[in-house]
Amino acid sequence: MAGSIDDRFPLSVRDSETASAVALPLASRLHEWVTTVDHKKLGLMYIGGGLVFFLVAGLQAATIRLQLAVPNAGIVSPQVFNRLLTLHGTAMVFLVGMPILTGFFNYLVPLMIGARDLAFPRLNAFGFWLWFFGSLLLYFSYIGGGGMEGAGSAPAVGWFAYAPLTETPFSRGHSTDYWILSILLASVGSTATAINLIATAFSMRCPGMTLNKMPVLVWLAVVDAGLMLVALPPLSAAQIMLLLDRYLGAHFFDTQAGGSALLWQHFFWIFGHPEVYVLVIPAFAFASEIIPVFSRKVIFGYEVMVAASCAIGFISLGVWAHHMFSVGLTPAGNAFFVTSTMLVSIPTGIKIFNWLGTMWGGRIHLRTPMLFAIAFLFQFLIAGLTGIMLGVAPFCWQLTDTYFVVAHFHYVLIGAILFMIFAAIYYWFPKATGRMLDERLGLWHFWLFLIGFHLTFDTLHFAGLAGMPRRIYTYQAGRGLESFNLIASVGVLFQALGMIVFVFDIVRSLQSGKLAGKDPWDAWTLEWSTASPPPEYNFEEVPRVHSRRPLWDLKHPEDPDWKYE
Amino acid sequence: MGAANREIARGAVFSPVSTPASAIATLAWFILAITFTIFLIVSSLLTYSVIRFRARPGQEPREPPQLYGSNPIEFAWTAIPLLIVFVMVLTTIRTIFDVQAATEPPGAIHVRVIGHQWWWEFQYPDLGIVTANELHVPLSDPAHPTPTWIELESADVAHSFWVPRLAGKTDLIPNRINTMWIDPHEPGIYLGQCAEFCGTQHAMMLIRVVVESRPFFDQWVAAQRQAIAAQDAVARGRQVFETNACASCHTVKGTRAHGTYGPDLTHLMSRRTLGSGVATNTRDHLKIWVRDPALMKPGALMPAMNLSENDLDNLVAWMGTLK
Numbered sequence: 001m002a003g004s005i006d007d008r009f010p011l012s013v014r015d016s017e018t019a020s021a022v023a024l025p026l027a028s029r030l031h032e033w034v035t036t037v038d039h040k041k042l043g044l045m046y047i048g049g050g051l052v053f054f055l056v057a058g059l060q061a062a063t064i065r066l067q068l069a070v071p072n073a074g075i076v077s078p079q080v081f082n083r084l085l086t087l088h089g090t091a092m093v094f095l096v097g098m099p100i101l102t103g104f105f106n107y108l109v110p111l112m113i114g115a116r117d118l119a120f121p122r123l124n125a126f127g128f129w130l131w132f133f134g135s136l137l138l139y140f141s142y143i144g145g146g147g148m149e150g151a152g153s154a155p156a157v158g159w160f161a162y163a164p165l166t167e168t169p170f171s172r173g174h175s176t177d178y179w180i181l182s183i184l185l186a187s188v189g190s191t192a193t194a195i196n197l198i199a200t201a202f203s204m205r206c207p208g209m210t211l212n213k214m215p216v217l218v219w220l221a222v223v224d225a226g227l228m229l230v231a232l233p234p235l236s237a238a239q240i241m242l243l244l245d246r247y248l249g250a251h252f253f254d255t256q257a258g259g260s261a262l263l264w265q266h267f268f269w270i271f272g273h274p275e276v277y278v279l280v281i282p283a284f285a286f287a288s289e290i291i292p293v294f295s296r297k298v299i300f301g302y303e304v305m306v307a308a309s310c311a312i313g314f315i316s317l318g319v320w321a322h323h324m325f326s327v328g329l330t331p332a333g334n335a336f337f338v339t340s341t342m343l344v345s346i347p348t349g350i351k352i353f354n355w356l357g358t359m360w361g362g363r364i365h366l367r368t369p370m371l372f373a374i375a376f377l378f379q380f381l382i383a384g385l386t387g388i389m390l391g392v393a394p395f396c397w398q399l400t401d402t403y404f405v406v407a408h409f410h411y412v413l414i415g416a417i418l419f420m421i422f423a424a425i426y427y428w429f430p431k432a433t434g435r436m437l438d439e440r441l442g443l444w445h446f447w448l449f450l451i452g453f454h455l456t457f458d459t460l461h462f463a464g465l466a467g468m469p470r471r472i473y474t475y476q477a478g479r480g481l482e483s484f485n486l487i488a489s490v491g492v493l494f495q496a497l498g499m500i501v502f503v504f505d506i507v508r509s510l511q512s513g514k515l516a517g518k519d520p521w522d523a524w525t526l527e528w529s530t531a532s533p534p535p536e537y538n539f540e541e542v543p544r545v546h547s548r549r550p551l552w553d554l555k556h557p558e559d560p561d562w563k564y565e
Numbered sequence: 566m567g568a569a570n571r572e573i574a575r576g577a578v579f580s581p582v583s584t585p586a587s588a589i590a591t592l593a594w595f596i597l598a599i600t601f602t603i604f605l606i607v608s609s610l611l612t613y614s615v616i617r618f619r620a621r622p623g624q625e626p627r628e629p630p631q632l633y634g635s636n637p638i639e640f641a642w643t644a645i646p647l648l649i650v651f652v653m654v655l656t657t658i659r660t661i662f663d664v665q666a667a668t669e670p671p672g673a674i675h676v677r678v679i680g681h682q683w684w685w686e687f688q689y690p691d692l693g694i695v696t697a698n699e700l701h702v703p704l705s706d707p708a709h710p711t712p713t714w715i716e717l718e719s720a721d722v723a724h725s726f727w728v729p730r731l732a733g734k735t736d737l738i739p740n741r742i743n744t745m746w747i748d749p750h751e752p753g754i755y756l757g758q759c760a761e762f763c764g765t766q767h768a769m770m771l772i773r774v775v776v777e778s779r780p781f782f783d784q785w786v787a788a789q790r791q792a793i794a795a796q797d798a799v800a801r802g803r804q805v806f807e808t809n810a811c812a813s814c815h816t817v818k819g820t821r822a823h824g825t826y827g828p829d830l831t832h833l834m835s836r837r838t839l840g841s842g843v844a845t846n847t848r849d850h851l852k853i854w855v856r857d858p859a860l861m862k863p864g865a866l867m868p869a870m871n872l873s874e875n876d877l878d879n880l881v882a883w884m885g886t887l888k
Contacts, residue, residue, distance in 0.1 A: 077863055078765050078766060078768065078863055078864055079765055079863070079864060082762075082764075082765060082767075156764075156765070157762075158762045162722070162723055162761070162762070163723075164721075164722055164723075164739060165722040165723070165762070165763065165764060169721075170682075170721065170722055170764060255739035255740045256739075258740065259740075260740065261722075261723055261738050261739055261740065261741070262738060262741065295618070295629075296620075296628050296629055297629055297631060297632065298631045298632070298633055300632060300633070300634055300635075301633075301634035301635070301639055302633070302634065303634070304634065304639045326725060326733065326734040326735055326736050326760075327736045327738060327743075328735060328736060328738070328741070328743035328744075330665075331661050331662050331665040331666050334661050334665070335657075335658045335661055338654060338657050338658065338661070339654050339658075342650045342653060342654050343650065345646065345650060346643060346646050346647055346650060349642065349646045350639070350642060350643060350646075352607065353642040354639075356607075356610055356611060356614060357632075357634075357635075357638070359611075359614045359615070359618060360614050360618065361618060361629060361630065361632060362618050362629050363618060363619075363620045363624065363628075363629045364614075364615060364618050364619050364620055365620045366615075366619065366620075374611070374615055377611055378608060378611060381604065381607055381608060381611075382604065385600040385601075385603060385604055386600075388596065388600055388653070389593070389596055389597070389600060392592065392593075392596050392653065392657045393657060393661055394588065394589045394592050394593075394657065394660045394661060394664060394733060395589060395592060395593045395596060396733075397589060397664075397732070397733020397734050397735075398578045398586075398589055398593070398729060398733045398734070399578075400734060400760075401725060401727075401734065401760040401761060401762075402760065465577060465578050465579065466577050467577035467578070467729045467756070467758075469727065469758055469759070469760040470760075470762070471762040471767060471768075472758075472767060472768030473767075473768045474768055475768070476771075476842075478573075479573075479756070480575060480577075556628070559631075561631075564631075564633050565633070
């Protein structure tokens with residue numbers, strides 16, 4: 001069969017054993033991806049695009065660590081260093097975290113609720129392309145940032161872009177405009193995705209799937225999308241105000257004309273804090289699917305898990321000024337934000353305990369996805385506890401804007417979120433491609449990355465306590481910072497090796513990985529009931545479910561879930 | 566900078582020498598004890614369950630018993646954390662008020678700190694002193710406290726004043742006056758640094774706080790209040806300073822230079838460093854600095870002065886007398 005197609009289309013790649021699609025010439029296949037409105041293709045494009053930017057922004061981080069490995073290093077100039085830290089931070093949030101996580105939701109939500117696609121497929125494609133071109137715009141600033149006045153340069157204002165450093169007297173040229181416009185575009189795209197996810201979960205569920213029977217992941221997608229809907233517009237509004245300041249003589253944040261620098265900080269963190277949860281809730285979602293399957297037990301306390309997630313969503317909207325404990329709030333203001341911040345720890349603790357309850361009494365299979373998930377549990381626990389320390393306002397007066405904060409949020413972003421992203425990739429890669437990732441290479445990836453992560457970020461806590469502020473391009477010898485920084489930089493080597501193994505594993509498994517079949521993990525949610533990769537229409541017939549684990553019911557007709565829910 | 570750093574007192578967050586920093590450290594140890602206990606308990610449970618419930622080869626391929634949840638257990642692990650949070654919130658709020666709502670005792674020293682890209686201006690309004698980058702404060706005896714009350718403002722973008730052994734951070738925000746206080750009870754030189762990203766040379770915005778006993782502090786005050794004396798031997802250098810752009814940005818009391826954009830240089834040579842901590846304050850470094858500050862501090866807002874070699878020598882000779 002393949003031979004005759006090869007004759008007609010000499011450029012076509014040989015058909016793989018499982019792929020049912022007819023192999024087309026490269027141009028046609030590209031065209032198919034560019035014009036697609038299929039949630040699976042768009043999801044994979046989000047994830048693939050995010051991973052590419054992850055490598056770019058990761059190289060920038062490696063350069064930062066190289067410069068800070070020893071005191072008074074001159075690897076990069078202060079200007080270049082400040083651009084590196086700005087683009088690294090901005091890219092990791094908007095060009096890596098957001099697309100990879102929305103990509104997973106894009107791919108999984110319709111499959112898990114037995115739908116053919118998202119509610120608004122074309123809006124979905126629109127959101128993706130806004131994100132895609134917005135992202136390119138951010139890195140284009142390296143070429144166009146100087147504007148007409150000179151050679152280009154990227155923005156150097158930090159990912160939080162505090163006013164009035166972003167105003168024209170302090171940021172000339174166009175680099176800050178690139179920061180504003182690229183994030184503005186990406187945010188509009190994310191808002192569209194959020195609307196789409198909510199509409200899909202609420203109106204496209206297959207027969208039998210009441211809200212109370214939605215997989216935990218879908219519930220968390222709804223919470224996540226709700227947070228995006230509320231959190232992103234303040235940032236977009238503030239960015240537009242900043243553009244008005246820069247080009248139309250408005251004075252929102254222009255302190256030289258009486259504007260308010262604090263106003264920007266409030267806007268930014270009203271967005272910025274919920275944004276942390278926008279990024280971490282998908283990690284919770286993956287954990288809530290992966291931990292039960294590899295513990296061979298139903299999730300412990302489904303209702304409590306969903307309620308705790310909703311509580312986290314709501315409380316996270318009222319804690320933003322804990323990023324501003326040192327700006328001189330009143331004692332009462334500080335007390336309020338200490339209290340609200342501490343309250344978040346309660347539903348967060350509940351989630352950790354419920355995952356523990358799921359593992360307890362189970363039969364834990366330590367495959368790669370589960371290894372990453374277990375590391376996630378430990379690291380998220382530590383991140384939560386250092387978060388409590390930072391929530392204690394007086395302690396925060398010492399810790400804020402130091403490497404302790406850097407270590408804390410990298411524990412969240414890498415230790416929790418990235419580890420769960422890796423877990424999710426190992427877990428759903430077989431579904432999306434029809435092939436397994438290699439278990440042995442997965443172990444190498446896991447251990448190398450784990451060692452590197454801890455070398456780098458455990459030590460940075462101590463650098464902060466020893467008095468090292470964030471965002472400094474160098475530091476002096478003799479301040480007790482040398483060994484922490486050197487160890488942290490050595491850790492990057494291990495992380496980089498881990499990433500090389502990971503990329504190699506993906507490339508190799510795409511071509512010659514073991515065939516996965518429909519349901520390689522003996523799992524319980526609907527996506528595992530269709531082919532791998534799923535056909536464009538997802539399900540041959542609309543599924544009908546009776547419980548939260550429809551495949552469990554099929555596999556255990558003698559003891560189905562719906563008896564107990 | 567090795568020599569200049571040797572005289573700096575070591576230690577940071579957990580070696581406080583001033584009441585606000587001590588209050589924070591005490592609270593911090595309490596919070597660390599609680600969080601470390603939680604970590605031990607939860608991580609032991611996690612480790613135990615991973616080891617105990619691990620799938621082993623040779624087990625029969627039966628699924629383990631399915632447990633859907635338990636309301637009493639859920640209640641327990643909601644209520645206990647709630648109690649812990651309650652305790653932590655109350656102790657935290659008490660420390661917030663102890664530090665932030667402290668009343669100023671009579672005899673306090675007043676300082677205005679003004680953040681600039683990328684240096685610190687220190688004004689003593691009661692004493693008529695303006696200096697830069699090196700803050701001198703008297704030792705505060707707990708029996709007769711003479712704390713220093715600090716007002717923080719910014720001339721351009723947001724900065725943050727942080728000397729870990731003396732107090733937590735307080736930001737300097739344009740169009741806003743913040744306050745903080747310190748009452749150091751051990752003499753020494755304490756290193757601090759700007760902690761809010763403020764542009765190119767954020768990293769080189771170091772603070773030195775010199776804490777000395779009252780007689781030494783009073784001596785320093787008396788010296789700082791004097792205008793410069795005429796020095797005929799170096800009068801040519803003074804002329805270079807007054808007739809070039811130097812005078813439009815810097816003040817030297819007793820000359821025609823009254824600029825306020827850059828640091829007050831009246832007693833430049835009494836300070837330990839140049840450029841807010843980039844180099845020790847020697848004549849050789851000073852000459853490099855005046856020739857082109859970007860050589861030491863790329864991005865610094867002071868331009869290269871393009872003086873002839875002769876003028877430069879005369880100028881540095883005169884500046885060397887500004888003690």
